[in-house]
Amino acid sequence: MLTNELVLGSSGFAPLDSIYQLVAFLVLMLLLKKFAWAPLVKMMKEREDYVANEIDSAEKAKQEATELLQQHQQMMKEARLETQALIESAKKQGELQREEIIQTARSEAERLKESARLEIQQEKENAVATLKEQVASLSVLIASKVIEKELNEKDQEALIQEYIKKAGEER
Numbered sequence: 001m002l003t004n005e006l007v008l009g010s011s012g013f014a015p016l017d018s019i020y021q022l023v024a025f026l027v028l029m030l031l032l033k034k035f036a037w038a039p040l041v042k043m044m045k046e047r048e049d050y051v052a053n054e055i056d057s058a059e060k061a062k063q064e065a066t067e068l069l070q071q072h073q074q075m076m077k078e079a080r081l082e083t084q085a086l087i088e089s090a091k092k093q094g095e096l097q098r099e100e101i102i103q104t105a106r107s108e109a110e111r112l113k114e115s116a117r118l119e120i121q122q123e124k125e126n127a128v129a130t131l132k133e134q135v136a137s138l139s140v141l142i143a144s145k146v147i148e149k150e151l152n153e154k155d156q157e158a159l160i161q162e163y164i165k166k167a168g169e170e171r
Helices: 001-008 015-148 153-170
Strands: none
Touching: 015 153
16 A cells, blocks of 8 residues: 555655656657657748748739730730721822822813814814815806806706705715
8 A cells, every 4th residue: 555655645646647747748749849840830831931922923923914914905006006097098098099080080081172172173174175175166167167158047046056966965
């Protein structure tokens, strides 16, 4: 019983057991600190760094995407402006060509009109000259016929009508 009392003490509390438990607890804490806590803290730190890097990467990617979007929008705006400028230029060029075509057509029409007028004038002059020649030859013919015979007024009128008819047929 004596051993029992020494181990348990008088009140059932054994100081050696407490010391043994305290030493075991401290050893366990040291072992946990060395083999579990340090790797756990290291793993948590790595995880924290990884998450922070991923957040930074995501923010950078978001910023780059925003910049790319702005660049794309700017390029689209510039492309719209260039397209609008090209359309306006094409319209102006079309107007200039239209005016040039109209002016050329008017000039050509005026030239053709003048050419036709000159041709008509020439034909008229030719017709007048031919008529003069015919009248002259008819006059000479009539004069020679009149000289050959004395005609009364009725015969002279018939003769004139006959020569006019002949002149019309020759033409």
